[in-house]
Amino acid sequence: MALENLTPSDEQIKSAPNPNYLEGDYLKGVLEMTFRDGNPVAEKLVDEIFSSRQIDSIYLVGAGGSNSYIEPVKYILDKYCDLRIERINSTELETRRPKPVNEKAVVLLTSHNGETEDTVVAARWAKTTGAVTVALTSGHDSGLAKICDYLLPYSKELPGMPKTMIAYLFAAHFLKRLGNPVGAQLIADLEAMPAKLHDIKNAERERGMELARRYKDENIYYVLSSGILSALNYQYSICIFNEMLWLDASDIHSGEFRHGPFEVADPEMAYVFLMDNGENRKIDQRALKFTRRVTDKIITFDAGRYEDVSPLLSPFVIGVTWYWFAHTLSVLREHPLSVRRYMWKVDY
Template sequence: MLNFDTDRFLRIQSGAIDLADGLRDAVARCLREGAQNLFFVGSGGAGILMLPAARLLQTRSTFPVHVEAPAELVAGGSVHLGPHSVVVIPSLSGTTAESVEALGYCKSRGATVITLTGHADTPLAEGADHSFVNFAEDDTSCESFYLQSLILALALMQERGEITDYDEVVADLKLLPKLLVDVKQGFEEQAERFAAQIQDEPYHIITGAGSTWAEAFYYGMCILEEMQWIRTRPVHAADFFHGTLELVEKDVSVITFKGEDDGRALVERVEAFAPRYTDKLSVFDTAAFELPGVGARTRSLISPVLLATAFERVSAHLEVKRDHPLTTRRYYKRVSY
């Protein structure tokens, strides 16, 4: 595979899953100490990657869950944040300025802070009540963060008696690192073809629903926009018909991410509409990926993981075909803002 280190990938994704026992212990301790709500507080891409776990809890648990941008939380506060709150702050670098400020703010309100980072000797890792570190870089962080936050959410529901299959799902997840490599290998030729197909496209509409919305949002904003400077309109499939549909016409690229959860039908509605007006509809369905030994229940939870692992291959080819390295930036961490 193009520019891919299999051993490194396996090490990072296995490392994320190896945090399961520690994450469950931390969640159990927080509940014993009287936790009454949970906040996911992440900046940019790291925050987006928490959305599937947050949505899972919001729809399958009665435990109150809030999703906040760090800068907005610090600026506006929340009446729900206090000594009985647990705050999850993800940051690959562990140094994201807004997240570091949010850490201090949340602790000043008496909240218990759990951080998920890629580096131990950083302000977020060192300042947390419960710190979980799994080294990753941009090309491997999506799966790692999706898996860590999913495990945390499942642990919370298991400890509260809202599910009984935590151990079975985690056992399935332990199979994933090697299976994800197989997914990448099986998708490699399609990834190269798709990269060639879109390398000169000036604009995309990208959509998903359920757990795949996060990956549509992330890939549009953090890869196509930030790393490739391609104008992109991420839109939730539930909102597609409330504005964005008016932008669909001949030669407009529409990309759909379809998963194996309750959001699937919403994406299929977009799929049924778009071909009537554009000849550039691209559909990516996680059901096409084979995962021997992984049950339907687990598959329904990991659609964004599968899309992230497949589309990393698209990114690898896209940067070569466009002669635009994924690390190139004009402003991000280059100028003051």
């Protein structure tokens, strides 16, 4: 049975809300609150879980943007601890049913409102295995929060950065508990992050808006990244370009570019590179160098420009530099980021 036409009218699209959380001091205030309230909760939760039983693996579970926001945590824990760390889509956790999800596993499930059906189903299955389940959500009384053993809450004010900050605090306190100095340093850096991001977002405003003006008429974007940023290209492709702007986009790992995707490189294609000063920079630079031989339609968002920010925190920097571009693009194309055709409207 065909779906009815649910596309909003041009008037409805243009009149939809389109707030820009980068204006003023809003982002700084929300992140300061997130750290202040979330830091002691994350510390207590980590101590309770890891002092109560032996843990061999941590599974990071989510869908859509929530799935990508927790990739940096996998990167950090892979790099600095000996446990098995996996990130997996909510639906696939329940269908795959990994054997290591058992009484020696922590399953951290994330959903902004705590009612994402796929993630709630995954939480119910994880509970049957004896694993420790943790809900990372702003829905403090949500279905997900009620199912899980523990709650890592954050404010409803923003869906992205507060969630990422709380996930980072979970990882940082775990590393601190292990005696790894990276944990304590991450906590200190996260406390300083709201003020730093405030300055960075002000410095990046004009560049981001100019890039949007220059590339507002593109119909497809290829987004490349690697390392700790390797899920942001996925998020920006499916969440911003596809979901919010109704534009075609493809996310490509920079290390995979030469293994197929560069065959469709074309002077008329627009490429977006997300970069930092981490160990993977050489991978991004190699892909960027080739792309420059094909086209000049290249947009770079480079956290490496801010040398006083650890590469481990580059997702926060990219988040604000990118958002100026994305929001301005939505304004110029008269397509607010809040508009949806199917999401929250149809059964799936």
